[in-house]
Amino acid sequence: MSVGQRLWRAVPSSIKEDDKRLIIALLAGTYLLYAVSQVYLALMNNADVFPAVANSLQNLTFLIAVYAIMALALNLHWGYTGLFNIGIAGFMAVGVYSMSILAAPPGGSPPGFGLPVPIALIGALVITAIVGGIAALPALQLEADYLAIVTVGLSEIIRLVLNADYFSGTVTDPQSNSYNVVNLFGFKFGTGGGQGINTPTSSPASYLYGPSGDPNAIGELAYGIGVSLGVNNSVVNGFTYGMFLLLFVVTAYYVLLVRIGNSPFGRVLKAIREDELVAQSLGKDTRWVKIKVFMVGCALMGLGGILWQGSFGFVNPNTFRPIVTFYIFTALIVGGSGSNTGSVVGGAVFAAFLFEGPRQLARVVEAAMGGLLITVSGPGASLPSPNNFYVAFSTLDPLGWLGYTIGNISSLRFILLGVVLVYMMQNRSEGLLGHRKEIAASVDLSERKGNVAPTDGGETNE
Amino acid sequence: MNTDTAGSPEAKGPDELPDIEDSDVEKAAQETPRGLPLRVLNLEKRFGGITAVDGVSFEVEEGSLTGLIGPNGAGKSTTFNCITGVHEADGGRVLFKGDDITGRKPYEIADRGLVRTFQIARELEEMTVLENLMLAPRGQIGEKLYRSVTPGLRGEVIEQETEIREEVWETLEFFEIDHLAEEYAGNLSGGQRKLLELARALMVDPDVLLLDEPFAGVNPSLEAKLLEQIHTLREEGYTFLLVEHDIDLIMENCEHIIVMHQGKLLAEGPPEEIRNNDRVIDAYLGEDI
Ligand SMILES: Nc1ncnc2c1ncn2[C@@H]1O[C@H](COP(=O)(O)OP(=O)(O)OP(=O)(O)O)[C@@H](O)[C@H]1O
Ligand SMILES: [Mg+2]
Numbered sequence: 001m002s003v004g005q006r007l008w009r010a011v012p013s014s015i016k017e018d019d020k021r022l023i024i025a026l027l028a029g030t031y032l033l034y035a036v037s038q039v040y041l042a043l044m045n046n047a048d049v050f051p052a053v054a055n056s057l058q059n060l061t062f063l064i065a066v067y068a069i070m071a072l073a074l075n076l077h078w079g080y081t082g083l084f085n086i087g088i089a090g091f092m093a094v095g096v097y098s099m100s101i102l103a104a105p106p107g108g109s110p111p112g113f114g115l116p117v118p119i120a121l122i123g124a125l126v127i128t129a130i131v132g133g134i135a136a137l138p139a140l141q142l143e144a145d146y147l148a149i150v151t152v153g154l155s156e157i158i159r160l161v162l163n164a165d166y167f168s169g170t171v172t173d174p175q176s177n178s179y180n181v182v183n184l185f186g187f188k189f190g191t192g193g194g195q196g197i198n199t200p201t202s203s204p205a206s207y208l209y210g211p212s213g214d215p216n217a218i219g220e221l222a223y224g225i226g227v228s229l230g231v232n233n234s235v236v237n238g239f240t241y242g243m244f245l246l247l248f249v250v251t252a253y254y255v256l257l258v259r260i261g262n263s264p265f266g267r268v269l270k271a272i273r274e275d276e277l278v279a280q281s282l283g284k285d286t287r288w289v290k291i292k293v294f295m296v297g298c299a300l301m302g303l304g305g306i307l308w309q310g311s312f313g314f315v316n317p318n319t320f321r322p323i324v325t326f327y328i329f330t331a332l333i334v335g336g337s338g339s340n341t342g343s344v345v346g347g348a349v350f351a352a353f354l355f356e357g358p359r360q361l362a363r364v365v366e367a368a369m370g371g372l373l374i375t376v377s378g379p380g381a382s383l384p385s386p387n388n389f390y391v392a393f394s395t396l397d398p399l400g401w402l403g404y405t406i407g408n409i410s411s412l413r414f415i416l417l418g419v420v421l422v423y424m425m426q427n428r429s430e431g432l433l434g435h436r437k438e439i440a441a442s443v444d445l446s447e448r449k450g451n452v453a454p455t456d457g458g459e460t461n462e
Numbered sequence: 463m464n465t466d467t468a469g470s471p472e473a474k475g476p477d478e479l480p481d482i483e484d485s486d487v488e489k490a491a492q493e494t495p496r497g498l499p500l501r502v503l504n505l506e507k508r509f510g511g512i513t514a515v516d517g518v519s520f521e522v523e524e525g526s527l528t529g530l531i532g533p534n535g536a537g538k539s540t541t542f543n544c545i546t547g548v549h550e551a552d553g554g555r556v557l558f559k560g561d562d563i564t565g566r567k568p569y570e571i572a573d574r575g576l577v578r579t580f581q582i583a584r585e586l587e588e589m590t591v592l593e594n595l596m597l598a599p600r601g602q603i604g605e606k607l608y609r610s611v612t613p614g615l616r617g618e619v620i621e622q623e624t625e626i627r628e629e630v631w632e633t634l635e636f637f638e639i640d641h642l643a644e645e646y647a648g649n650l651s652g653g654q655r656k657l658l659e660l661a662r663a664l665m666v667d668p669d670v671l672l673l674d675e676p677f678a679g680v681n682p683s684l685e686a687k688l689l690e691q692i693h694t695l696r697e698e699g700y701t702f703l704l705v706e707h708d709i710d711l712i713m714e715n716c717e718h719i720i721v722m723h724q725g726k727l728l729a730e731g732p733p734e735e736i737r738n739n740d741r742v743i744d745a746y747l748g749e750d751i
Contacts, residue, residue: 274587283572
């Protein structure tokens, strides 16, 4: 960690001590790093520089924003209250699917409720909260471990149910043998089964810019700027949506969670995390508080799911594998569980350096090695790309190993994640920013009306 | 401070305690009929084959400092746990301020004004001393989620928090731990934790306090300080039930003593009576006296 510590020490304290500045500085640094590496890649590959950078950054923005959103929501459960919810993916699925089913046209395949998108969105959040409440009701009365088992089980049950043909609603002819529309009190709908389901919007930016074929004035302007920079409309859309998530949604989540945390309610949450019996012995009805906070957190996860996986126009159940939950936990743990600033930092660090970083690094190394080999051994030379680990290993050729690593970076990333997690647990279990005191009170506790210097009384009797 | 306050005419509260010496306080306490906020009737608790509490009945008088003693494993802590709803009693009843609180949840019991501390101090370790104390008061409107997040309603919460903050600082000064205010509770020493636990229980503003060995692991000077504070508080009208192994301490400070042995109530009465009770001497005091 000595390199890290030295780096941390090099950061001016004016940035370290101010949460907003810290986050902005981190984001700026990350963007710069990606921009520079992308410029290099574009030059090596003879591609247009600006569009390549823009595309890379819009992707990065989106990933940072969605992981920050999810880490913040999880921080309410795990960081603040100590509720070990490992069914995040399931609650995201409930959000996305509820929204899609509520908004799908009644005559479609699968049929839905045909509600307007805003109402479907609100309905989806309510449904996610209720599903969370139902999951929590029995489990929260038991010990902490049971909640983990219930949530991970529920998450998989949700995914498998969504995957099942039986509820998919794809065969809408009632005469057919394979008729599979769900009929709930006369309301007919389906999940789309393994084929997946359309989400209400495939391009969230169109709410601002108008439909892609026929943009409104703002759209014309934005796309015009894009064209003049050589950037196509989909990148402009992606950038707009990513920035919306980062600037508005992450901020809104952050403000909401800070408000929840820095209040008497947040104090009870922390007390539940630390020692529930103590909280009860001080007269706090912890069961009800836990159910409430679980429902709110689940709704936030559902909304996160909608803004994330619900934004591509299409989703299928396999999007919501438990690995998603694992990613979000990693983001929170890296950032600092219990700290809202840490959650945002964790989302950014995870997205930029653990999730996307290895791939970007592999691309850069590949380009650099390619260039090097061509200068050394003439045109046409490139890194060997062995088929499997055995082949790669038995060549005893470092270049072969490197080629293998680069070729399989997406899978090897899991090893990196594991190593980082183990390292963090052993050496910095409080995460990058978990050491911050985010005091659970709506007023500054160290301040007093009487204005007696708080150290005076202490020093005399020590 | 107990000698100080007993000597000075500072008797407070609605009960007109005469300005007299300690031994006279005992007498007055016996003569003046006062309320019995806590009554335990035939309490029973079994763990598998062990009967930890075996038909115990006693009463705690309002404004008293009552001692509960007994050898290790006598069932004192278990009695506390049954009274405060941590354990569900297998039999018997607990009455608090006239209501049957048997089988109620710990938070309901605490909310009625019966608060306990734990034998092994249980701190909220990753919360600061200030947060620990801020948590305790009852009736905090900001504990409702919607009040904490709705912008228009937050003003009242902040107002109440400001008031509580003042009380918290006063309590910290009273216990002389104000220099530790910003420290994480997990960083406190054993004795400091005991102080914090007592301070936190008091912040609930309870009517009756059950203290399970509040002086265990506390150095003698700190212990004297704590005792002083307990006496001061008692004179303000708080009622205490105190578990303690130090017989001399109990004999000197409590006007009423309950002795338990192997889950049963062995004896009950004022210190003099307990000191001379043959069964107590056989079972517990042995050659100490
Ligand atoms: N949770 C429990 N499960 C099983 N047995 C228990 C439990 N709690 C207490 N006991 C048993 O009940 C008996 C009484 O224990 P208790 O803790 O009430 O004693 P105590 O009087 O407080 O003793 P000490 O002075 O050592 O604190 C002991 O035999 C103990 O082993
Ligand atoms: Mg005990």
